[in-house]
Amino acid sequence: MADYDQRPRGGRGGGYNNRKRRYRDEEDYDRRPQRRRYEEPLPVKVRKQLLAIAESPLKPVEEEVGVIAKTVCDNYEDAELRNSFCELVVQLVVEQPFKTPFVAAVVLVVNTLKSEIAADVLARAAQKANEGIKRGEWREVKLLMKFLGGLQGLLEGDGIFSVLQDLLTKAVDLQTENNEETIGPELVKIILFTIPYIMASSATDVQEKANSLLENTDIIASEPHVLQSLVDPYPGNGTDEATAPNGVLSLLQKQLQNEATSGWELVCLPRPWKVLLESDQVDPLALAPKHTLPAIIIPEVVNTGPRALFPELYFSVYANQDIETVPSMANIASCLLRDALVDTINILDYNRNATSRFLIDIDCYFSPGTFVKRATPFDRLRDLAEGKSTWKPEDVAVDAVFSQLFQLPIPEHKLVYYHSLLTESCKLAPAAIAPSLGRAIRFLYRNVDSMDLELSYRLMDWFSHHLSNFGFTWKWTEWIDDVELPAVNPKKAFIEGALDKEIRLSFAQRIKNTLPEPYQQLIAKEKEKDTPDFKYDNDDTPFAQEGKEIWGLLRKKSPEDQIQPIIDRIHAQAIEMNLPDPLVASTDAYMTSICYVGSKSLSHVLSSIERCKERLLAVGAQSSEARKQIIDSVMGYWKDQPGVGVNIVDKLLNYTILSPNSVIEWALAKEGTRLSLPYVYEMVSATIGKVTGRVRQVVRAKNVPGQLPEVSLGMEQTVERERKSMKDLFQLMEEALVGWATGSKDQAMQSGDGSTSDEAMIRQWGERWLRVFRRKFAVEEAWFLETERVGVEESVAGVEVIDGVGVGNGNGNGAVDGNGSAEVEMVE
């Protein structure tokens, strides 16, 4: 406050007076000296050079490698420089994987000049690898192995192969014991992704070792994992498009075998170390001292690590185009590029701008000629000379982001991270990225029917969010024919859902203006109203008089005892009218009035719910019909802006006015068409997310070591109770959904025989829902088993429990997947 008040007041004057600062961006508050007054210290300079290695397409990277290596070695006695260099090398390879081959090249050159420094780097890398193995940080282990693989040429004897062999032995042991476990395949993945980097290194005489290792990985890598179908993005849903999923491991195994037969060309991997061969007659790499690789130990018991592991499938939105814009799955480049990209994306979530830069600059980090020139339009690929690469760098990059956005069961980070990455890339290089996104969207939309339901929801959420960052412009004309499709058609449901989400981020009139004529009908006039009509204002509505009175009293914040007589009147009339459930009629009037009173904004409706909490709790406690009516009234009042309704239902759950069961019953019991409504899916998954989050919360609380026996007994009972209600809830869903999927519910409800296309469609929706929620249940069960297993092992070993072992720790994934810690209010 103070620094604003101190500024001179008055009209605008010229010049740079102090007041001007108020118009500057925040960056300017951080004042930097205008001119550098001293030469940068050497460690800082080298740090900058190493950090920026290979980033500029203008600087030959071989030169950079030489300069850095020489500076470090020339100043060998500068301990600070040596130390910071070695430290940065191992940090860089685990934080910026694209640079690994170049960093390895620097170390190779360093070894020819001052081999002690290379020994230091090896020691640190091995130590970091050992730490990573202990913690189950398998990605970090993989990245260090790739780096060490690049240094195979300076290692004595078997070098890195002995570590890979140990990993394989461990993996085989694990898989023999239980083929459902997922650490074994993860270890094999490390082996398979390390091999290419060894083969592209300066090492000679490694082919035989690689070939024999590859023979032995085959048994694990080629066998599709039992959990693979659980995470299949395109199950087909009764359409013809079902494609056999491609496990990354088996794909990679096959690709490596192909490379083995063709002499390990590995065309896309850069080999910056070759600079040394050209400069001299004698090979300095061969003359340089060799080092023994410090021990890297695989312990008896291995850890899953911070994230639950699931089989990985190769996902691409650019497969099957008439011209290859990304490497085909037969080519090893597909896996190598994807692996480096996905690691970069997931490691650098803390700076999406830097990550987008990496995505755009991907061609700097692989062999020249791997890609076609940036931003080459798709149509121009045809004109390229025979034998030239047609891989578009932006397609390869965008494809990797989509692989994460559509990762099942959940990606490493919140979905919105991947949204922001695409937004940022699109801002950085619109001419390159936007057309690629367009082709991706078309592919995804075309296959939306055969896609996993959760993924089609993610697609809709991303699509609308993305458009909101770019003025809501999309070529809607392409899909005009689909506007006429019935509401239960997945494509139509996608269009309607996307438009609803766009409106939620903006407003109806604005979105309407972006749409071609045929779409206009999809945005009803009522959607443009800020305050929906109050149905009791219409005298034809039953209990119109009472509804209006209740509203009047609520608006004046009258005490509850004044409302009771009116509720009683509704009950009396309802009995006279032979209505089955008088409480339902009065609840409708009460809840609808609350919505109307609070229609101005979310905080308004929250404060009116807060005031009416007692009665709502009492009503909700009376019958499941009353609870369902509460939801009905909310969703009825907000029928044209269902997002608001979903939000209110969410808050009612927090207040425990509604139970999770009532939401499921409301959504799944009655109308099959509800299954096609994206906001119903949204409501149900948010509800399930709350319940599963709550279970995880109590399980974690139980596993905190050092609790008093009576406390931990109580905790155990809570866990048991919560797990039971979670299971019951999933069971409830299972029954309802099986009913829809088999058509038995359809027949009971509408005496249909499943012959009309709508009914057939509803059966498919039932199946799609089933898949999603069976998976969610399986994931929760797996998480629980793993957490308990680790809990037991760790308490035996006397090690502190690692917080949040398992899937989705801190990975709320937005509104839909819910959030574990959001249940604070429910607990009370």
Added chain:
Amino acid sequence: MPAAIRNTVDRLDKPSAYYQSRTKKRKYDRDNEERERTPEEPAEDPLKDAATLYVGNLSFYTTEEQIHELFAKCGEIKRLIMGLDRFNKTPCGFCFVEYYTHQDALDCMKYIGGTKLDERIIRTDLDPGFQEGRQYGRGKSGGQVRDEYREEYDEGRGGLGRAIQAERLKEEEEYGKGR
């Protein structure tokens, strides 16, 4: 900043330079007063567990629902407080979003700060927590200070800066009188 290990790439989930310069300044003032009494003592970072964000550069017309829709992508929202004009009690272009967890707030800094809401690039900053009174604009005319002397016309934030508008109005009136 007492960062444990510096990452090789800057992090977006740090408090802004604006926040830091303000705390630095306050600390400096305080240090001048009581330099003798308080020797170097590592101050508790008020943002260590912050689950609240200040959100700036909103349009005056952006609604709670729109904010909710976007910010819920980073986790369930515990509380949303709209920034209001001190006098009119109408939205004046900022708000506070409170999550249940610190991690959600950090994620919001990383993934939502600097993206668009209602077609404006919004700004997020970690905040030590909402206190009553902070929902009101601190500008002379009731809105945010930055809207007082803004020379650029911003339709979403009431046109020109309010002080400038007032000045122009006065000039016009005087001109009328003079004639």
